[in-house]
Amino acid sequence: xxxxxxxxxxxxxxxxxxxxxxxxxxxxxxxxxxxxxxxxxxxxxxxxxxxxxxxxxxxxxxxxxxxxxxxxxxxxxxxxxxxxxxxxxxxxxxxxxxxxxxxxxxxxxxxxxxxxxxxxxxxxxxxxxxxxxxxxxxxxxxxxxxxxxxxxxxxxxxxxxxxxxxxxxxxxxxxxxxxxxxxxxxxxxxxxxxxxxxxxxxxxxxxxxxxxxxxxxxxxxxxxxxxxxxxxxxxxxxxxxxxxxxxxxxxxxxxxxxxxxxxxxxxxxxxxxxx
Amino acid sequence: xxxxxxxxxxxxxxxxxxxxxxxxxxxxxxxxxxxxxxxxxxxxxxxxxxxxxxxxxxxxxxxxxxxxxxxxxxxxxxxxxxxxxxxxxxxxxxxxxxxxxxxxxxxxxxxxxxxxxxxxxxxxxxxxxxxxxxxxxxxxxxxxxxxxxxxx
Numbered sequence: 503x504x505x506x507x508x509x510x511x512x513x514x515x516x517x518x519x520x521x522x523x524x525x526x527x528x529x530x531x532x533x534x535x536x537x538x539x540x541x542x543x544x545x546x547x548x549x550x551x552x553x554x555x556x557x558x559x560x561x562x563x564x565x566x567x568x569x570x571x572x573x574x575x576x577x578x579x580x581x582x583x584x585x586x587x588x589x590x591x592x593x594x595x596x597x598x599x600x601x602x603x604x605x606x607x608x609x610x611x612x613x614x615x616x617x618x619x620x621x622x623x624x625x626x627x628x629x630x631x632x633x634x635x636x637x638x639x640x641x642x643x644x645x646x647x648x649x650x651x652x653x654x655x656x657x658x659x660x661x662x663x664x665x666x667x668x669x670x671x672x673x674x675x676x677x678x679x680x681x682x683x684x685x686x687x688x689x690x691x692x693x694x695x696x697x698x699x700x701x702x703x704x705x706x707x708x709x710x711x712x713x714x715x716x717x718x719x720x721x722x723x724x725x726x727x728x729x730x731x732x733x734x735x736x737x738x739x740x741x742x743x744x745x746x747x748x749x750x751x752x753x754x755x756x757x758x759x760x761x762x763x764x765x766x767x768x769x770x771x772x773x774x775x776x777x
Numbered sequence: 778x779x780x781x782x783x784x785x786x787x788x789x790x791x792x793x794x795x796x797x798x799x800x801x802x803x804x805x806x807x808x809x810x811x812x813x814x815x816x817x818x819x820x821x822x823x824x825x826x827x828x829x830x831x832x833x834x835x836x837x838x839x840x841x842x843x844x845x846x847x848x849x850x851x852x853x854x855x856x857x858x859x860x861x862x863x864x865x866x867x868x869x870x871x872x873x874x875x876x877x878x879x880x881x882x883x884x885x886x887x888x889x890x891x892x893x894x895x896x897x898x899x900x901x902x903x904x905x906x907x908x909x910x911x912x913x914x915x916x917x918x919x920x921x922x923x924x925x926x927x928x929x
Contacts, residue, residue, distance in 0.1 A: 619926035649926035676921050680845040683876065686836065687850045688920045695853050710925040716916065 510743045513552045513596030516540075518589050519571055524655055527578040528620070529587045530564060533595055534571035540597075544604030545627030546734060546762040549574065550742050552596030553585035560739035561586070562624035562761070563600060572597070575623040575655070601742040603762045606732060608632075608704035612640035614696060614726075616717050618647045618689050618709025622655050624734050624761070625708050629663070636668055640703075643670040643696040647689025647713070651675050651682045670696060689713065690720035700725030706762075708734040715772065718765060728766035735760045735768070781806045784882060788829055789855045790906065798899060805888035811835075811875035817858060824867045826883045827859035833879025839871050849921075850914075851876060860911050862886035 520532040533551075534540075543563050549572060552558040559582045565573035578584040589595065605628040613632055617625045632639055644663060648654050654673070664671040672692045674685035685692065689709070705726055707717050714733050721731055737749035737756040749756040752771040754763070765772075782803035785791045791799065809828065811817060817828055817835060828835070835858050838846035849871075852858055858873050858881070867886070893900030 647926075649924065653926070674851075676924070676926065678848045682848070685834075685851045685853075686848045688917045690920070691917050694855075712920065712923055713925050716920050 510598065511741065513550070513558075513598045516572075516595045516597045518591050518593045518595060519567070521589070521591055524575060525577075525653060527587070528575060528655065530573055530575045531586070531589065531595075532567045532571045532573055533597060534567070535597075536594070539570055540572060541600060543572070543600040545631055546604035546624060547600035547602050548624075548739070548742075548761060549597050549599030549601070550739070551576075551582075551586055552598070553582050553589070554594065554596065556585040557582040558596070558598075558740075559583060559586075560601075560742060560757070562734070564623040564626050565630065566627065575620070577620055598742065601739075601757055602760055604628075605706050605734075605762050606704060608706075609635075609638045610640065610702075611730075612698040612703040613642050614693070614698055614703055614705040614721075615642075615644045615646075616689060616693070616705060616707045616709070616721075617645070618713040618717075619649065619653075620655060621707075621709030621713075621734070622646055625706060626656065626659070628706055633663065633666070633669065641670070641698050642668070643672070643698060645689055645692040645696060646671075646673045647692070647709070648673070648675055650677050651679055651684075672696065688716065690716040693717070693720040693724050698724075701727070703730060705731045707731065711736070718772070728769055729764060731765035732762055733765055733768070734762050781808070781882070784808070784831070785829075788831070788882070790829060790857060790910070798902065801892050801896075801899060802884065802889065805885040805892065807883045807885075809881045809883045811879045811881065813875055813877050813879075815875050817873040817875065817881070818869050819872050820869050822869050824859060824862040824869050825886050827857065827862045827886055828873075828881040828883050830854055830856050830858060831880040831882060833881070834876040835879060835881075836874050836876040837871050838874065846872065846874075850917075857907070857910055860907075860914075862890075863907065863911075 515536040516533040519534040522530040548560045548562045550558050551561050561574045564575040576583050576587045578587045615625050678686045705721050707714050735756050739757045740746045740748040742757045744755045744758040782799040786799050835852045836848045837850045838848045840846045861869050
């Protein structure tokens, strides 16, 4: 699934096919190749997106578009992400990838998705895959936490998932407003309330690292073994090919052995302070 | 109709409780039902009864003058509502409101505290069950305060 090393540093030219406004500072871009077909990708992988004249950053693939394009959800944080998020339909973008590891297939098991904030974006392709092939999985729980009801990513899609009778969708916010009648509190608190068989479950977790630490603790307490917990790790990815070392995490390069990593393989590094 | 001690032992919070201790707690318990919007208790009131949710959802909120109540936590099935009954001056620090029709077991706090004083083994056992719940809530509150989803 990974690109060949020979072409790994050469961006391909893509065009912005559509811009979906998700939140005031967040958009989803549909990127379509200027020529040929886009390479295959797996849920959990990322691309390097190049805003011409500004710079390049790693952005998770948040979906596969029906017309064979990539979907990327981008929040305005720094110069490059702001430039990408402000691209108009028809604008050109450089794309390298897909890179990295994907979420495990987990067929036959109960699947617990735990997402925090923008962490729902890298999980969305995996959620879509599981829901599209629902009969191959046991119980499915989607637990999503966000800061405030107004900052809820993919709200419409969450509502669609919630209407299904074969999936348990729980959403919580850290800070509620008076119109919010749902859960208030942090997303790890939803774990004891979900129904799953801890010994036959796979947990896929993505969000800010502090949130993932609390989530892992709650999963352990619920009896889910470390080797059944997968996290999407984020570090400063530059080359995405394991050459530059910017994304080093202990002995690992996140761009090569991540971003999706099995927790038991990184547990000892997880709470290590980094300079 | 189920007895209070069997209802108690069905709650995950009291899982593994022996019969004698279940009877001791049941002696302080009652079955309650709250309509959506009904308050279980109010800030400043004596913390003389706390609750274990059997079914439904409870919102904890604080009120600031001139503002609508701010919900800072919601609790669901199997969870304990209220910690102030454990520590002097035994007064609630927030409001608890049923966010949906809620069935709960109400535990007379003074009654349970007295039984804990009379039998320290039982008291220690109770502390071992309640303390982790409240420590976890403290950790969750810290995570909530970190504001981890704020813009980078």
